[in-house]
Amino acid sequence: MLDFKKKYLLLLIVVLIVMIIFTGCNGHKNSHENQLEKENNIDEKTKQTKISERLKDRKEKIIDKYKNQIPKEWGENVSGVITRIDTNKKVVALTLDACGSSRDGYDSKLIDFLKQKKIPATLFINFRWIINNKEIFMELSRNSLFTIANHGTHHLPLSVSGKSAYDIKGTTSVEEVVNEVAKNELKIQNLTEKKPEYFRSGTAYYDEIAVEIVNDLGEKVIGYDTLGDAGATFIKKQVKNAFLSVSSGSIILAHMNHPESDTAEGVIEAVPELRSRGFQFVKLKDYDNQLISKVKEGR
Template identity: 25%
Template sequence: MKRICVLITALLSIFLFTGISVFAETLSNEEFNWSFNPSKNQQPATTEPHYEALIEKYGGLYIGETSEKELYLTFDNGYENGYTAKILDVLKEKNIPATFFVTGHYLKEEEELITRMIEEGHIVGNHSFHHPSLPKVSDERLEKEIKSLEQAYEEQTGRNDMIYLRPPRGTFSERTLAKTSEMGYTNVFWSLAYKDWETDQQKGPDYAYDKIMSRIHPGAVMLLHSVSSDNAEALPRVIDELEKQGYTFKSLDEWRIKQEMLFQ
């Protein structure tokens, strides 16, 4: 009995002095690559049942309310390729909110664009500092990747409102979802995307428009890459047509407020 008490005391000491949960090690770190199953005729996309269960368990998002013609426009900004300003111009002209997930490189190199995003009412989200696959790094490295970007953002902008995380490379595990949720982040995946990030494989704005429109559905969390010239060119037409079809663009903050009201 005495030996058991000594063991419990030792475990509690680890928890108290290191801040590491003694139960965290029991969570699976099996690495998953996010994927979704696009459907036709504006029917909602789906994903693997165990992915959906994990996202729900840890308060994440990959699709909104599918009974409402609402859309969530998000961009991944790992580096600047000369098109973000044009995207911001379109969003400002059409009064559309978006979320831009940025890395440490982008935050440091594109301060003027970050300022524009904030001043024009958009959300700046966390895409980690160096863009590693989070399941492949330790809890300590994971926390540093997220916190260092968050702190740099606060120092640069004076704001401490970075609460949305797009997992780098779209990889995740139960451990990473639990850890980042514990840190106060909402993991944001997506239910609409296409292969748009290869800058030497752009196929023109009509191709981008057709790809996006063929996968649109109520509640879609749309992932576009800002490095794509096709996206920048197609965006005005995409927005106009979707609004014509009765869709409205919402911010992630509006989704979060709805969730909070549901659980009050």
């Protein structure tokens, strides 16, 4: 009986020792992981701080440069807005807007079709859409078919004097123009580690000073020459006919944030016919040095 108690006590001691060792190792492991996480968070914050500081420096210089300039143009095709690819090849660039706020849906049918048919597109994503669709955004940003572009922070027309478009009041100063572009640029860059190269404002309206400001921020302003879905209001036949009206070098504007619309159905019907005519879909960045402004080129 005594031997049994000794053996039981010895076994209990061994179990306790093993538990202590395991707990200690696990505690050390957790401590190490926590330390790595803290270091990564510090590195991320440092990176974001550096980007923000560079942006602040650019902002001050831009405000000083444009503070006394008065715009003379207002619209979708003002000086500097890129509307076409300068080419005789049968290529077209599909651009899709994701506008955000109450319009933050996701047209998965459209995007899945593009993936299935390997159709590249440039996706202009608004800050609010990213916030409400972060997982989808990250998935799209990792897909080599797509280029992520900047669709602004509050989805506003871009004006230095508060002009409006479609009853939406635009930015009211040089500083607000910079903020509308830069805040979403920073968001995209932080999430993807890539600075967006292209910008389109909410409503696609600008004055020419605002366009120059965007250029100074290192992004090109992209308009269109083919209205693909009229803000996702076209019915299927209208979407199809709009796509079939393209010519060599066309830039198409449509939307990917209205799954309730006929945009996907119209695109699905139009694409096979366009391909049968010899047209190829391309990314803007593949023809970056051939992007032209309708106003400057007189087209």
